[in-house]
Amino acid sequence: MGLSAVFHCVCIIFLLACISEVGAGKMVFNAVKYGAIADGKTDNSEVFQNVFNRACQMEGINVVLIPHGRYMLGPTVFKGPCKGHVVFLIVGTLLAPTDIASSVNVDHWISFQYMDRLVIGGGGSLDGRGSSAWPYNSCSKRPDCKPLPPSLRLDFLTNSWITNLTLINSKGVHIDVFGCDGLKLRHVNLIAPANSPNTDGIHIGSSRNIDISNARIATGDDCVSLSPGSMYINITNVICGPGHGISVGSLGRSPNEEDVRGVKVKACTLIGTANGLRIKTWALPYASSVLGLTFENIIMEHVNNPIMIDQQYCQAGNCQKEGDSQVQIQDVKYRNIRGTSSTKMAVTLKCSRSKPCQKIVLRDINLLYNGGPATSSCFYAKGVAYGIQRPPSCL
Missing domain, CATH: 2.160.20.10 (Single-stranded right-handed beta-helix, Pectin lyase-like)
Incomplete structure (x- = not known):
């Protein structure tokens, strides 16, 4: 065990000990x-x-x-x-x-x-x-609102x-x-x-x-939201819901944004959320990249849009109608994603026409809608599918 790990263990033990020994020491x-x-x-x-x-x-x-x-x-x-x-x-x-x-x-x-x-x-x-x-929150009407x-x-x-x-x-x-x-x-x-x-x-x-x-x-x-510059993020054993799911983005809204890379989401459960595992980018001319994401061993319970890439994200309905996102999404793996979708379209990969998604992997996807089959939809997405594919893969 390294010095950093030893320090963290000592801190936690010390923290708990302080509860019962608040008067001990200077x-x-x-x-x-x-x-x-x-x-x-x-x-x-x-x-x-x-x-x-x-x-x-x-x-x-x-x-x-x-x-x-x-x-x-x-x-x-x-x-x-x-x-x-x-x-x-x-x-x-x-x-x-x-x-x-x-x-x-x-x-x-x-x-x-x-x-x-x-x-x-x-x-x-x-x-x-x-x-x-x-009541003072105006972000549902104005995307440039002050949080x-x-x-x-x-x-x-x-x-x-x-x-x-x-x-x-x-x-x-x-x-x-x-x-x-x-x-x-x-x-x-x-x-x-x-x-x-x-x-x-x-x-x-x-x-x-x-x-x-x-x-x-x-x-x-969003239960967890990852904005530009999020790198080497691990999300494990999180129960999410209600909420909007686990989101990468929104991205591509401003020039010179940092990339998002090295995100791992594992062993999480999403319950009744408005989205599941989502990557969202604006259809604007600002370039960046999303690289090396893994979503693995995820349980969905009545989730809208369980798997979603949306490269025409539009908050508050105030966006340009035409345009292609310049955020390059590549090397994204979805493995062992199972459960129920509250919408028939359980998998949506809506990528950019001018920068199609690259190296998307769907492996062992098992999502049902109302106890029956769900559907999938792909636009400008390139990749492969292995193992169980419910709904049938559109890649």
Whole structure:
């Protein structure tokens, strides 16, 4: 076992030990002892910031402890780099503000930036109280809308862990990952109503070496969405639904976008989602690539569009009617995808006319519609099919 793995194991053991030994040693900074008030009304932003700064300025492993209770917290940024390594132990419940200014004029609720070997966990909850903000979401009408703030924003973290945490009712994305390298998300529960707008579970961009496993995601948008620059992403043992499925994209909306490559989605279950495994690109003249994707051992339960490539993606119906996507999709494998489709068209590969999909592999696809056969549809898709093919392959 390498030093990195040893450190991660020590962190998790230490994190759990802190729950029962919060008074042991100088490395534990109990927010209540520094003035935090757990009445669900008092803004604890300044106290939490002060406690974090103290922990961040010390060498070694230092714990910020949020004990049992309900703590209101305004938009807050916890920014490194730190002298040592911080364990942010949330045992209680953090409550987001509900005023309009905290909903439409900021790009975060809780943000962690520029840290190495950060651990966030503790079994507690982040309640975004999104119902106060969802009426201000205009993205269903305007593709250039300003997103509502994510509950947990993770920017430029390295070798870090998010574990044993529940996020509910985020105003926007539940967990937004950007510019990170070596981030593990384990045993997270992300929950919001199916009709909550743009409440993606985990959104990833310009990040690499991200592992998501043993998660339960039930929201109003993509369970996991991968935007440009997502590289070497592993998604394993995720239960998704309700929501919009697991999506790569949308891509090709802006010039000079980074590629998406090396994505593996394995042993996941999708239940009642609006889409299943989806790759979506705009029909615009901006070039990039999607390379080396594997979807394997996936169970579908009453899923719309279980397997879908859509290179004419159009949000809010406000898109150019003619045009070809310049995003090149190639080397995409679908293996052992089984279950039920809630639409008769279970497999749709709608690729770009000027840049057809290349090296698509369908192996052991077994998807039924209403207990009977489903259908498939291919446009400008090149590849091969092996093994069971229900519906019959269109490749």
